[in-house]
Amino acid sequence: MTPSPPKGMTPLARREARLAWGLLAPTLISVAAVVVLPLLAVFWISFKPIGLADLRPPQVLIRESLRDRDGALTVEYRLRNSSQDVEIRNVVLTDTLPEGVRVAGALPGPCHLNDAGLICSFDSVPGGFRDRLRFAVEADDPEHAEELVELSEPQIRGTAPNVLTNLTFTTENFRKVFDGGQFLNVLGVTLFYTIFGTVGALVVGLMAALLLNKSFKGQGILRGLYLFPYVAPIIAVAFSWLILFDPFSGSANALLIQMGVTEEAINFFGEKPLALIMVTVFEIWRYFPLSFLFILARMQSIDSEMYEAADMDGASPFQKFWYLSLPQLLGILSVLFLLRFIWTFNKFDDIFLLTGGNAGTRTLTVDVYEQAFAISNIGAGAAVAVVIFLCLLLFSVFFFRVMSREEGL
């Protein structure tokens, strides 16, 4: 008989697992609340025909006033359906009449009085409904009647369909997203931006790392300096670039014109292909420090004896780079590539601040914002968000393949 492992957990193991879950719980709950729930919400909303204004379900708005028309006191309720086209059902208005104020004339049709006060019911209030309910009252103290009457706020209830929570769904949003050349265009721009931005940042970062991979005085300062673009607030650097490259009063143009590179000012962030190139260059500029940092860290962890062995083996500097450094860096480079790829794909602020998605720089993330907020079509925005999310899932699969090979980044 071959021995078999015992089933179940030992008491010590159970205690440890319980502690672990306890420690994880706050994080899990908060992350779920702010990441998982919103994600689900995005999926939900993407199937909803919903604009920003639809978030507030239609309701009946009411205003009460007491008019003194030539000595005759009249209470007036003005009712209004906040929506022009949605019907509100079972509308009931209730209000209490204050002490010393009595109904004097006939009540309007839907209303009646009981102990508590006035009740008016409507079966249904159609879209665009507006009405005034008036009735005469008499008061003991007409001077202060107005204050008294308006002190008691009228209450109104009614049920209206809420697009956000009801069960009407539509694929309209997705149809809109995929319709027309727009989507392919946006996708193309996104891919250009992502691929060149990522590769560029890696290559530039690699060069910077090669530059600083030796110890000399001031190396720390230079390293710190080269990290500035990444560490500074995005909004500050984005605006600096805009001002630097302003077509009319930017220093870059002035410099180029002065050096005779160009005759006319170039509208760096305003012209069709150039703007996309510029935002990509900005992306490279802003994120090369990160690749630089990682590559440098990896380089410094390469056993220096290996290079000494190569010295003994007679390898030249370029041979050392090509045959030794580069293969050793491949792992970190591929991990960086994938991570940066995903992050660049997700990038929003940079383009939003630089061009607002114009001049052919509208990426998927900018599209989310444009759809949801500029056009106030939340549903369409959510649909784009879903598309993004699905793309990312795809990348993540790749990512974990590579990651498991290059564990312990």
Add this chain to the structure above:
Amino acid sequence: MGGISLRGVEKWYGDVQVIKGIDLEIADGELVVFVGPSGCGKSTLLRMIGGLEDISRGALEIDGVDMTSEPPSKRGLAMVFQSYALYPHMSVAENMGFSLKTAGVPAIEIEKQVVEAAEILHLTEYLHRRPKDLSGGQRQRVAIGRSIVRDPTAFLFDEPLSNLDAALRVGMRLEIARLHQKLDATMIYVTHDQVEAMTLADRIVVLDYGQIAQVGTPKELYEQPQTRFVAEFIGSPKMNILPCSVTGGQYHLRWGRGGKTTGHDGATHLGVRPEHITVVSSGGGQCDGRVSVVEYLGADCFLYVDAGRLGQITVRTSGDSPISAGAQISLKFDAAKLSFFGADGNAV
């Protein structure tokens, strides 16, 4: 084809002198071991020969040619590093062939040489593995193979075995000894382990704080140490060093008795190795003591004897010795095997 000579070689790091003027001739085909305690400058000296560190002062000749300021690639030496320093992303074959590849040797020729070297080192079946898929000993063999392929003027080894476990170390030590017999090449071998030094070396160079303490064959070093430092460094368990005085053919232990000897006037200490002490009945030897710990090792047994003010004396007896801890014994020194040292630590 592989003589190396050092002339007044010095190494300074800023104001600190790490190698203090070394003169040494290494003959072609000789296996020389640099040994010494940690930090004494063994690696530095080796790396200076290899060209990985500059020589601050002095000259280095290899095969009669001055190489003092040539880069490593021009010296024609091969080095085996303590951490193996294999290229982790290359297969064993690529690792071994790399030096030829950088020199532009055609692929077929490289292959031939690599296979040849791999056969010598029994690595043939691992040629396509990556270093990380090899055991420590195999890696060390690849590192050696990489040197052999280059057919160098001389081999430099920097503590090649210190990352291996005890059993493997013994095995690899033997292999290196056999390799030396076979290749008949000049080898310089650095270690801090005196056992390795003793067992491998044609000649041992004992370094002490950047200076040569003694150069000689293992036997010379063991039997005629020229300084207390060498005497204590070579041999395990350590030589016992006891204060004494010598007058007219007689030595006299402080806090103990004495015996006959010849010469050695002016000595202040005598050295006696554990195996040159015999246990005799109380009062019969040069000094008395109480056995504090007995270490049984099978074939041998080490007695740590507490000899009062003389301190602890180590005695080696055979494994079936009946003495146990707490016994009161007397120790008799073999008069012919004693070493005597003066106040300056040199042998007299």
Add this chain to the structure above:
Amino acid sequence: MGGISLRGVEKWYGDVQVIKGIDLEIADGELVVFVGPSGCGKSTLLRMIGGLEDISRGALEIDGVDMTSEPPSKRGLAMVFQSYALYPHMSVAENMGFSLKTAGVPAIEIEKQVVEAAEILHLTEYLHRRPKDLSGGQRQRVAIGRSIVRDPTAFLFDEPLSNLDAALRVGMRLEIARLHQKLDATMIYVTHDQVEAMTLADRIVVLDYGQIAQVGTPKELYEQPQTRFVAEFIGSPKMNILPCSVTGGQYHLRWGRGGKTTGHDGATHLGVRPEHITVVSSGGGQCDGRVSVVEYLGADCFLYVDAGRLGQITVRTSGDSPISAGAQISLKFDAAKLSFFGADGNAV
């Protein structure tokens, strides 16, 4: 006050069984050493006793109380780790007093105990240093001091000396031996170094792949190994194991000659330790061979003899042996000291 007993203790990692049912009684005050090759489960077993790993099956009693599922803090044991595991952010005194502090002992009392332990271990002058300002040996002493202060039921040591260099290791080994004599406490000591095991242990437990291969005093293990595994593991250089057959009071080496013996029928291999072989003139011994390498060690000399198809045989001779590499010699085995093993590897 410190007996420990293990009853059918097993450890499973998922489907892999690492400890395969260990039964062991450790008496109060005994120093037991777990020894075995790397990966055989020594550390795991020790950590199970300490409570740092769960016991998958079986039971553990300390001092007669079942402790199988108690957390470490309840077991009253102290452990000394290979990496010392000192608290780097505390001074030596704080490190040593920490366990008392967590137990709520008043500060004055803690101080007293710490000072006492520091005296035993010669640490008094370092009490206010941080661990990083100590040498390796001092750190190891602090780690031991930390255990002593707790006055534990038993001490657990996990390869405490393996991070020290050779010379220091010998010294610390002696100190632990003395400490054991002085405290007279139960100690379990894990090492993979058979020398340490032999020199320290009251009893040695040899582990082989999660099972006990043999338990016994050092002498028993050296002289009467019950398996080939133990025979080869204990003793340095290794015991020579040679194929043979035994019939009617006579053994006969394959590819060699034989000799007299008693019993041992059915043995397929004999084992002979290097010191039980003497060199005789050609043809005079049990087998002949050519000396391939001579390792000179001062007091001793190891001859590696190439005995043709019998393989390599190691022989120990004295340091002044005149034999050199290449000599053709014959080897004679000491008949009284031979071990014989059957086909299953067990002694017969």
Add this chain to the structure above:
Amino acid sequence: ETIQFWTTEEQPERLEKQQQMAADFAEASGVEVEVIPVTESDLGTRTTAAFAAGDLPDVIYHPLQYALPWAEAGILDTEAATEAVDALGRDTFAPGVLEMADFDGDVASIPVDGWTQMIVYRKDLFEEKGLEPPTSYDNVRAALEALHNPPEMYGFVAATKVDENFMSQVLEHVFLANGVSPVGPDGFQTLDEAKTIEVLEFYKSIADASPEGDLYWDQSRTLYFSGDAAMIIWSPFILDELAGLRDSAPPTINDDPTSSELASKTGIVTNFSGPSNPDGAAWADVRFFGITADAETDAAMEFVKFSMDEGYGQTLSIAPEGKFPVRKGNADNPTAFTELWATLPVGVDRKAPLGDLYAQEMIDEIVGGLDVAQRWGVQEGQLALASKMINSQAINRIVRQYIDGEIDAGAAVAAMNDELSAIE
């Protein structure tokens, strides 16, 4: 009691004036007003979001394009607005302006001030070359012919940045000039292909005479100020800086940033005509005070009434060059506010009344525009729909595609009809 007032006039000095008015109001009525600046481009989303959250402010100062859509969405309390206008007196308002805010007989929002869009041109150059003022497509083309000479001189600086309101405004003006509108009395009205193509071709010709890239008000002004553009379309807000009264946007045509030289060389046109609409049209923007559905109605109404009466002078003085009074006077004096306005100084770093800077007939031309001004959908009663069409920026996008040569004129008209018809 405290009410909240959102304003798009968010520069510190303008804000200060509004806060001053709010303080005056607080003194008069006891109601505190919190003045909150909102960037104009965010106004739409922020208001909608606040509506969704139920925390709308009480009063919003907003441009015309939001008036009707917000009324429809239930964001504005049209009854309160009507009541306020009635209380102020309908007849004290400029008639066309109330019409713009008409919401089924109610007033969606209370009109506050307005301005007309102008073609600003270099009178000196026109005179030099003997050109007619740019009052029509043809005149403009003729001028382009004569004056376009890049990079020293661009004939025009057209608006081409599709997400800027500025482009919508300029385009609407050009469309109106040729009598083209996407809305009719029954909602969407197919764009007349022939007329629209005339518009597109005209727009392309001015875009071709402009620099490359995404242009909007900023480049127009910068180029005109540096003397590198012959014509631009701009709002009257340019009038003060044109005269060198503002350091942050100085004329750079000569070395003196405070000179009014450029102003003296400048002519303006408000009414503009195309070949199919010889009468032409002006384009006006009107700003409103909207009282919201969540407002403290009475206090809000009081505040609005105050700002339109006692505080009206302060309201206008924020930037008189771009805020013409839509309420001409009060019951006592039907022209009280027009008179007051003429005396208000303009400028930021230096101040002077407009009358000191420009000839009277030019001022009359500017102000008169407001009376004849048009917007899509106003006459048809479809302003709300028209606003949505404009806000969708579909026209901007398609025109831009046409200008960039991505589609031809016919396709552009078809695309516009297609996209606009989908908006409801």
Add this chain to the structure above:
Amino acid sequence: MKLFYWGWLTGAILGALWMLTVATTIAVVMSFATGEAFRPQLWYCTLWGLVFGRPYDRPRSLLINVPLFAAVMGYFSNYQIGSLAFDADIFSPSAILSILTLSLAFLGGMRIIYGDLPSGPLTRHEFEDAVIRFLTGFGYIFFTAIVAIPFYVMVMTSLKNQQQLVANPLDFSLDLSQGWGLFRSYVELFRDFNFGTYLLNSLIISVLTVVITLAFSIPGAYAVARLRFKGQALFSRSILLIYMVPIIVLALPIYIAFSMTGLRNTFVGILLIYPVTTIPVALYMLQGYFRGLPYEVEEAGLMDGLSRLAVIWKITLPLALPALASVSLYVFMIAWNEFLLAFMLLDDPSKFTLTRGISSLNSSEIPRQHLMAGSVVATVPIMALFLGLERFMTKGLTAGSVKG
């Protein structure tokens, strides 16, 4: 390739390239510093670089060579055939300064680049070493330029007024006679634009974010790093996954939810959402750190009679202090720099963070020196922190992986 292995040829080519680099650099620097027109002349740079770029005779000192070379260059420049052309008079201080720096940079640089380069045939090593030294020099100039220029423009713009800049966008020289008037836009920012409040808001929010993030992620990270339970491996993976969800995708529903619950426009709302964007990062970083701590020390604590929680508190945390500092700094940086959520969720100027405040300065009506001054105000604290605690920051960045 072999063709180039000649000292004089390699030298000449490197000389031409180096001359181009140096001349362009000096032209840009001088233009930015003085506003005057300086141009590198492509063809003359190449020509003079080829002519003068031969392996340098080492014994002669720069002290003699630089003035000599400068005289020659100045002579050429006077006839507009020098490497550097300028409109200023050849004897004007800026012209002299630029010619002298050009000479020094060219000769000094070449001296370093040549190293031991012989003028005859080269070995591969010598050739590559020289090329690498050139590339290194070029690299330092290139990287320093691309990093420093935007920041230079940012700072200088904030100190000038718009009118001066429109007049000559290259003239960043400061009129020091204004004294404190230089900082006019800063004064106005704090006086008229409430930047004091924004600064405070940003500080409060960032610090609270750090505190909350740590409070949540320390226990979580410890559990993932150290404790054995089912799903542990899955967890350490999925932390990274959360990292990959784009903020804009989350921002949309959060915007909706916050709008409907009235959390928009409140510090509470911001403090709910900021930590959640940073917790995954912190969790990932901390679990890495915790894994790196020697487990045996914690086991020693267990053997010494501590419970798990006590081990975390008394042993792990004190040991992880540097790590906590790195994580805190990194989280602080994320919170401080965060723009998108602040932009979407904050409307009320009294609650603006700095980044949100800056974005409200981006208006046609506000002079852009204010915008740049605002940017400087937001950048300086984070830079100061960064430079002061570079070690922790860099560590934080490296461990924080690739959050961007």
